[in-house]
Amino acid sequence: MFPTPIQKTSLATQLLYRLGLPVAMLVWLLPIIAVALTSIRGGADLSTGNYWGLPTEWRLVENYTAVFSKTPLAAYIINSFLVTIPTVIGAVALACMAGFALGVYRFKLNLLVFFLFVGGNFVPFQILMVPVRDLSLRLGLYDSIAGLALFHIAFQSGFCTFFMRNFIRELPRELIEAARVEGASEIQIFFKVVLPLVRPAVAALAVLVFTFIWNDYFWATVLIQGNHAMPVTGGLKSLNGMWVAQWHLVSAGSIVAAMPPVLIFFLMQKHFIAGLTFGATKG
Structure with a gap:
């Protein structure tokens, strides 16, 4: 070992x-x-x-x-919650449905579709900066909380689907077949059989995505310009310009900005560890 x-x-x-x-x-x-x-x-x-x-x-x-x-830090934190929470809900929900489809059903292009989800994770996000910005302008989503949340959902769906598909694939197929024999529909199997079994994995994924999105700085500065929608990571940069040499205040803002993901992790620590070790003691 x-x-x-x-x-x-x-x-x-x-x-x-x-x-x-x-x-x-x-x-x-x-x-x-x-x-x-x-x-x-x-x-x-x-x-x-x-x-x-x-x-x-x-x-x-x-x-x-x-x-x-003396600063709009509270507004930046609220903006971060408005971006992060919908992203976690949307990305995890899409990942559970896509993971169910890829993990349970055996169709000809299953592996190819799965590789498309995985392959997106290997594309450097820096090269997507210009096309994503242009697309957000064409769709009228530039410099808005909704636009930033939608793009985060799209970018996180690949990793989340990869994560959930592997967990769902490890479930005993006998449980799903037994539910079908009992007359359960595919929607009932998804909500009443699969989701309760992978709840630790869903909790772990939610913590990971929350941390990723809350700490994002790149897309926050690429897709947001005004303070009305700026998340806290981008807002801290503006505080640096507001107080040229007052690093003690910038540091205090950084500590405050780091607290939500830390608190989420400690509150969900039990579920997070259970999700990461899900299936490790199989058999």
């Missing part, structure tokens, strides 16, 4: 693991720690070069209050 459990490796490997894991975690957390410290310090610390030391002036309440009272 690979990889070998750490308990079964040599003592030298176990020692290296125990020493290396905290160091790697600390290195990974350093940028987050720096942003967190900057978000609660005053501007004087930054001007004097105190980036890593403890703040000489603690401004936890002042900085986070200023972010909401």
Whole structure:
């Protein structure tokens, strides 16, 4: 079995693991720690070069209050929810239906259609910037929350279908055949047999898509221009221009913007892990 459990490796490997894991975690957390410290310090610390030391002036309440009272950050966060939630619902719903069709039915072009979904994930999204922008202008969807959400649904459907198809394909076919023998329609099989069985996978996929869309910066700046529809990732860029040297306020805004996906993950952690390990102990 690979990889070998750490308990079964040599003592030298176990020692290296125990020493290396905290160091790697600390290195990974350093940028987050720096942003967190900057978000609660005053501007004087930054001007004097105190980036890593403890703040000489603690401004936890002042900085986070200023972010909401002096900037449109709250509106940016609402825009992100208006884009992310419909995208999660739309992409996951389409993926469940497409995954059901590709995972349950055996038709001649099944594999070809599946490869079309998978192949879209290998296209670099940077080369789609100009045609997608032109298409959004022709459809009247440019610089709108609805347009950004629709394009996100389209872009995420390939990965989501790949994800759900593989889970649905692992379900015992005897359950589906038994439901057909009992006279259940295909719609009833989908809603009453398949969906309850893949609920952990749906929850895991929803968490992943929520995180992907919430953290998106590229399409937020390509398809949105005005503050009326700008998500929080693009809005933070405008805050940087609003406060030229006030990085403590920009850092506070970044911490606030990062909280929703973190909270979603911890609230859905049990379902997320169950979804990722779904079918791992089969048999």
